[in-house]
Amino acid sequence: MRVLHPATLAVHAGEAPDPASKALEPAIVLSSAYAFESADDAAAQFRGEAEGHIYTRWSNPTVRALEEKVAALEGAEDAVCFASGMAAVAASLESFVVTGDHVVASQSQYAESVRLLRERLPRFGITTTFVDTTDLDAVRSAMTPKTKVLYVETPANPTLAVSDLAALAGIAHERGARLVVDGTFGTPYHQRPLEHGADIVLHSATKSLCGHGDAIGGVASGSRALVSLLRETGVRTAGAPMSPLSAMLIARGVRTLFLRMERASGSAMWLAEKLAADSRIEVVHYPGLATHPQHALAQKQMQRGFGAMIAFEVRGGLPAGKRVYDRLELIARAVSLGDVRSLVTHPASTTSASMPKDARLAAGITDGLMRLSVGIEEREDLWSDLDRALD
Numbered sequence: 267m268r269v270l271h272p273a274t275l276a277v278h279a280g281e282a283p284d285p286a287s288k289a290l291e292p293a294i295v296l297s298s299a300y301a302f303e304s305a306d307d308a309a310a311q312f313r314g315e316a317e318g319h320i321y322t323r324w325s326n327p328t329v330r331a332l333e334e335k336v337a338a339l340e341g342a343e344d345a346v347c348f349a350s351g352m353a354a355v356a357a358s359l360e361s362f363v364v365t366g367d368h369v370v371a372s373q374s375q376y377a378e379s380v381r382l383l384r385e386r387l388p389r390f391g392i393t394t395t396f397v398d399t400t401d402l403d404a405v406r407s408a409m410t411p412k413t414k415v416l417y418v419e420t421p422a423n424p425t426l427a428v429s430d431l432a433a434l435a436g437i438a439h440e441r442g443a444r445l446v447v448d449g450t451f452g453t454p455y456h457q458r459p460l461e462h463g464a465d466i467v468l469h470s471a472t473k474s475l476c477g478h479g480d481a482i483g484g485v486a487s488g489s490r491a492l493v494s495l496l497r498e499t500g501v502r503t504a505g506a507p508m509s510p511l512s513a514m515l516i517a518r519g520v521r522t523l524f525l526r527m528e529r530a531s532g533s534a535m536w537l538a539e540k541l542a543a544d545s546r547i548e549v550v551h552y553p554g555l556a557t558h559p560q561h562a563l564a565q566k567q568m569q570r571g572f573g574a575m576i577a578f579e580v581r582g583g584l585p586a587g588k589r590v591y592d593r594l595e596l597i598a599r600a601v602s603l604g605d606v607r608s609l610v611t612h613p614a615s616t617t618s619a620s621m622p623k624d625a626r627l628a629a630g631i632t633d634g635l636m637r638l639s640v641g642i643e644e645r646e647d648l649w650s651d652l653d654r655a656l657d
């Protein structure tokens with residue numbers, strides 16, 4: 267069969283009319299358990315020798331359909347869904363380390379993942395060195411013989427730093443470590459980290475994959491063997507499966523991923539240029555701008571644009587930034603990102619507040635930094651909201 271374009275896969279992968287009812291829309295299977303044909307069938311399924319769902323904490327038809335859809339978009343052998351993005355992060359780290367092991371991780375990344383690495387894993391004897399993963403020499407020097415995972419977020423939350431996945435995969439594999447990538451900001455629309463050598467790519471599916479702000483979930487993709495390990499660790503044993511209802515909402519969101527991302531990232535590029543040219547703005551971080559330190563890499567590594575996320579600082583520092591934040595009317599003051607509606611966050615006082623201040627500043631998350639998640643509204647309306655608030 268002809269190789270399908272990812273936009274087509276986003277609609278069709280993991281979906282087929284129900285054989286019995288012929289319903290086109292996938293059913294939401296809420297059942298927690300599934301009937302066995304016989305004692306032999308039950309035993310064969312438990313041995314993994316027969317196909318079938320046993321118990322929804324392990325696998326579920328509605329969740330499986332989303333896993334197949336995401337695997338197709340990532341170009342992966344398999345994918346596994348989780349109750350949240352953080353459950354995907356935890357499973358993707360914990361599956362590859364034991365007591366005494368070491369992780370090298372991006373210094374600029376989602377603060378809850380930092381907390382997991384900084385506070386939870388050390389309780390089990392696993393340590394992490396945080397480095398600027400855009401600096402390959404810094405990554406090389408941070409790797410030790412005990413390093414089992416190189417954990418990278420690109421583009422990074424909230425600074426939009428872009429790390430070189432092919433180079434990092436080379437460094438990780440040379441040292442016998444896995445490259446795990448949080449690709450939430452890019453989505454499979456803009457980047458496919460597995461093609462650059464990553465072992466696992468994960469997403470907070472709560473964000474652009476869902477796109478409508480009404481479900482929490484996570485997903486990780488990679489080889490069949492690694493995904494099966496993650497399923498054992500994070501879903502079956504840790505007990506964090508995605509709910510079938512969330513899977514249905516997220517799968518519905520993924521069908522329009524290409525439409526939404528094309529529009530939102532186009533608007534983000536337009537808004538980033540306007541903000542960068544505005545004297546009321548101190549600095550704009552957006553990989554699509556020629557002034558972004560990794561612009562050339564982003565052009566090579568990302569496709570179809572540079573994403574829907576912008577970070578910027580208002581001239582006048584934190585007090586001015588807070589006034590702008592408070593005066594926005596259309597753009598919602600809220601955490602999260604990747605929604606059809608535009609959202610603005612002040613990371614230093616909210617999402618990144620749990621980071622120690624020196625680590626936060628070293629990661630480029632300054633007191634005045636604002637993060638804008640561009641939605642699919644008319645871009646002129648978004649600009650007038652920003653322009654009026656900046657005045």
Ligand code: PLP
Nearest residue numbers: 350351352376423450470472483
């Ligand atoms: N990774 C990134 C880049 C995120 O922004 C987030 C949440 O904001 C997460 C992971 C965690 O995802 P969730 O909130 O679905 O647990």
